[in-house]
Amino acid sequence: MNFWFSENHTPNVKISIRVDRQLYSGKSEFQRIDVFDSPEFGRFLTLDGYMMLTEKDEFIYHEMITHVPMAVHPLVKKVLVIGAGDGGVIRELTRYPEIEHIDMVEIDPLVVEVCRKYLPKTACRLDDPRLSIHYEDGLKYVRFKENEYDLIIVDSTDPFGPGEGLFTREFYGNCYKALKEDGIMVNQHESPFYAEDAEACKRAHKRIVESFPISRVYQAHIPTYPSGHWLFGFASKKYHPLKNLDETRWNLRGLDCRYYTTTLHKGAFYLPAYVEEMLEDVEGKY
Amino acid sequence: MNFWFSENHTPNVKISIRVDRQLYSGKSEFQRIDVFDSPEFGRFLTLDGYMMLTEKDEFIYHEMITHVPMAVHPLVKKVLVIGAGDGGVIRELTRYPEIEHIDMVEIDPLVVEVCRKYLPKTACRLDDPRLSIHYEDGLKYVRFKENEYDLIIVDSTDPFGPGEGLFTREFYGNCYKALKEDGIMVNQHESPFYAEDAEACKRAHKRIVESFPISRVYQAHIPTYPSGHWLFGFASKKYHPLKNLDETRWNLRGLDCRYYTTTLHKGAFYLPAYVEEMLEDVEGKY
Known part of the structure; x- marks a missing residue:
């Protein structure tokens, strides 16, 4: 057919x-x-x-949004995940025994229900005892949090529709406040290639740069996303994504990944010239 | 419309x-x-x-197939280019003053004629005095060459149709012979993502590994190619693509690129876990 x-x-x-x-x-x-x-x-x-x-390429997105900060931060105990109703980020996070608690804030209960039923390969760890699911607006949830999380993962949809508020200066500022003094925030950051996505990407980067002392961008090949060239933001109060990468520690864990390696981690931050220029352009503007 | x-x-x-x-x-x-x-x-x-x-993303392919070997080899004087009728590789190569002669072997004169007329942005250096265009089958041309080139760039079409012979063991062996004792061969290597392309990629890698002492694979984001995740092969008699990368020398040239940087060069060789496994699998087989 x-x-x-x-x-x-x-x-x-x-x-x-x-x-x-x-x-x-x-x-x-x-x-x-x-x-x-x-x-x-x-x-x-x-x-x-x-x-x-998609079941075929979701491993790329979920490994890259999770393991990059986990290989940098020395001890993540408490995590806030915004969005992520499909469970992919939770599946990757629950592989770390030192994580004691995960708050997942998903605005739409139906997404979780549908993913539990139809996408068991990603939703398989949504019953982990360390996980609390909150069906709320992430933007509002994070307003009342202070000095609480080691890591925040913003697994948002695009910067229009229900995910729009997760690309605002207010939201990034509240994430900063919700993080402990050595906390890291990682977010999906759109694509640099097509004009409209690139604008969204620049806007997000500008706001994160204004909110965090360390703000770097990294990339992955995600075939089913626009252009296949996808970016993530790494925003941090203390740890640098390359200088504080502890390859030995992460590799001793013996986690089996299909995309992420600590070598690839480094390469993911080595961006094409036009992407570097786009980001520097924004960094210079404020 | x-x-x-x-x-x-x-x-x-x-x-x-x-x-x-x-x-x-x-x-x-x-x-x-x-x-x-x-x-x-x-x-x-x-x-x-x-x-x-496409005019929008060809810079990625042409910069990556050209500048990666040029930043490694200390002195390229004579180059053989197979295919490349659109002129993109020639445009990038002619930016290097030390290159004295380029043989371009394109099987199809009509491709060159059409590109000269309709794609002047890539075909713009096809009149460079250092360039000789040979309208021949690259597979046959290279059979009679020995110890002649510093660099061979195989800018082939896919491994079916007119480009098929450029993915054979015989061809890679003849390229080895045509290179000087410290020569480098770079080729387009298909994509690792979709099953059929991945098979082509493994087949090519196996044959190159059998023909050259150093054989590494590197990647780029090319949005209009299948999956957007494209690979290149770096095969060499002497120089290692990372250990012999001379960043300072290349950067002192002041060449303005939109994708390539010597930092990105390194990251391009840091492949995803599943691609590493796919290649190691092939390397172990012979």
């Missing part, structure tokens, strides 16, 4: 994925939620028609 | 690019050649319906 899901990456370029079956379609208070099964990518989740994750 | 070019990256995933106009369509003895104008990517060239380059 000729049955395709398409997503416009810009008005002038789109990706299309052949679908076997639509497994779920529903609408929450916040967004439309769909799950499809596909021959190339296995199951995949879309929110308001935008690709969130 | 709703006018789109689509390319299947696998039978189950495709990219579509909105087209303004088709500027050229023709058929040579070897392949079908088309040039389109598009709002997102500017002009782009396809051969037999496969994307070869």
Whole structure:
């Protein structure tokens, strides 16, 4: 059957994925939620028609947003995760025995329910006893937190729709406050390639640079995201993502990853010239 | 107008690019050649319906296939370029004054003619006096060369159709012979992500490992190629791509690049775990 899901990456370029079956379609208070099964990518989740994750390449995103800060911070005990209803970040975090507590703040309970049912490969650790799930707006949740977390992971959707508030100066400022004195915040940072994504990326970077003393950007190859070239933000009060990377300590853990290695960690911060320029441009402006 | 070019990256995933106009369509003895104008990517060239380059992202491919070996080899005087009818590799090579002679071996004169006319941004240095263009089969041309080149760049199409012979053991062996005792060969190496491309990639790597004492693979983000995650092979008789990288020397040249930097050079060799495994698997097999 000729049955395709398409997503416009810009008005002038789109990706299309052949679908076997639509497994779920529903609408929450916040967004439309769909799950499809596909021959190339296995199951995949879309929110308001935008690709969130596929079973085939989600490991790249989830490993890179989690293990990069975990290989830098010497002792993470308490983590705040914003968004992440699919459970992928939680799956990676729960591999670390020293983590004592994780607060996950997801605005949409239906996302979690749907992922538990249809995406067990990512949602498999949502019953970990160290995890508390809060169905709230992350922007509001973090306002009342102070000096509490070692690590905040912002696994947001794009900077429009329900995820919009998670790209504001107020939000980053509150994350700073919610972190302990040596805390790290990591966020998904859009793509540098297409003009509109690059603008979102610059805007986010500017606001993070204004909020944190250390703010660096790193990259990964994520084939199902626009352009395949995706960025993450590493914002920190004390630790530098390369100078404080402890390769030996992380490698002694023996965690088996499919994308992340401590060598790749370093390379992920070595950005193309045009991306460096884009970021420096923003850094110089404030 | 709703006018789109689509390319299947696998039978189950495709990219579509909105087209303004088709500027050229023709058929040579070897392949079908088309040039389109598009709002997102500017002009782009396809051969037999496969994307070869777009004006928007060709800088990534051409900088990465050229400057990586040029920043490692201490003195490149004579270069052999196989394929490269669009002129992008020649444009980058002619920025180096120490290069005395370039032999470019392109099987299809019509590709060069069409690129000169419709893609002046890449074909702009095809009249450089140091360049000799040979309209021949690269596989045959290199058979009769011995101890002649400092650098060979294999800018081939995919490992089927006219480019097929450029992925054979015989070809790599002849390249080895054609190189001087400290020569380097760089080739486009397909993508590690989709199964069929990954197989091509492993096959090529195996054959190069068998032919050269040093064989490493590096990566770049090329949005219009399948998965956006593209690999290059660095095969060498003497120089190691990282240990012999001379950052200071290259940076003193003051060449202005949009993707390549000597820092990114290092990161490009730090591959994801699954790609490392795929390559090691092949290396162990012979």
